[in-house]
Amino acid sequence: MTATSDDTFCFVHAADLHLDTPFAGVHEAAPEVAAALREASLDAFDSIVSLALARGAAFLVVAGDVYDGPERGLRAQLRFRDGLARLAGEGIPSFVVHGNHDPVTTGWSAVASWPPGVTVFAPDAIAVVPVHRSGTQIATVQGISYATRATAENLSLRFARPDAPGVHVGVLHCNVAGAAEGYADYSPCTLDDLRRARLDYWALGHVHQQRVLARGHGPGDPWVVYAGNSQARSPRASERGPKGAVVVHVRAGAVERVEPVACDRVRFASLDCPIDDLTGLDELEERLVALGTGALAAEDGRSLVLGARITGRGPLHRDVARPGSLDELLRHLRDGARRDEPFCWWDRLTDASGSAVDLDEVRARGDFSADLVALAEALGSDAGTPGLVATEIAASVPRALAGDVASLAGDPGRFASLLDAATLLALDELAAGGP
Ligand SMILES: [Mn+2]
Structure with a gap:
């Protein structure tokens, strides 16, 4: 049998829109930047709708956390309805579940009636909805919302x-075991639990990174995919990189591949800026501007909210560490930055640099610092030290760190670099303490 337009199509999988998110962790943004951030989550959803229209998608699924909080701002609700209405106007149905950020019973709905073809899944029971194209059933979509x-x-x-033709899609907000660290264990499940339903594609929400947990090979062996959030929400690591939606390509009645598409407006990034070879704060600023320009150019026309960690060791450390230094440098960077899009907004600078240390010079002093260096070198040259330290320290650190410390015994390279860092830190502290 050859593929026809009835069994070859695409649909769009989005999740975690967090509409009208307040962008936790971004402080003191200039008015133009604050305005762009305020609009970003709503614009990202508009881009997802445009994507579905441009691709002639058969349908859209949204896998929970449509809104950022149960209070559900009116603006967010109306913008969401307007987007689904644009799809409905082209005959594209939408399927929506609610998640932990926007559960059904504690939220409120400003929308009395949804556009035709919109299914908002209820929290009490699974609903199974067929999708037809040109009179043929091409898919069924089933889902359930969070009540609380x-x-x-x-x-x-x-x-x-169910016993029905077409591709079978499940829409759920859930935490799949091992998918990603740091997510609350709401509606926890395993990949085997998902396989048991014998669907073809699981459209998941909750984890904000885009993840293909399983590539499907037919009923009982489904695709399991987190779309990730549509627009980054904070400088946290899980919120960095492109965000958007997933286009799911169906060929001859089977899911063939998934295609992530960026739909975001503003991105978050974090970079390191070494000072080893610098002598003036003006040079540091120059380097930061160059790094920012390069980072912005790599983001495909999106604006960037940027943080930098000042790293390395050198004479400039003294000026960087001077109270107020980095605050003023940050303010100056902001003054000089463009505010029209795509902008590069400097959000924060942190100091992780150290002073230049000449170990030969310290050794020759014959003082306490010299003894410290000698002790560190003796520890570092004894192959038994990592194991000894790991055992002694593991017993006295908080339980959450104990495993990490114990693993030092089998990782002499990491132990050596930690010992070096600790020695330099101690020498800095001794130098700063003074007589
Ligand atoms: Mn979420």
């Missing part, structure tokens, strides 16, 4: 493949 934020039930166990 802390949903502990493994909702995936309620899904099952």
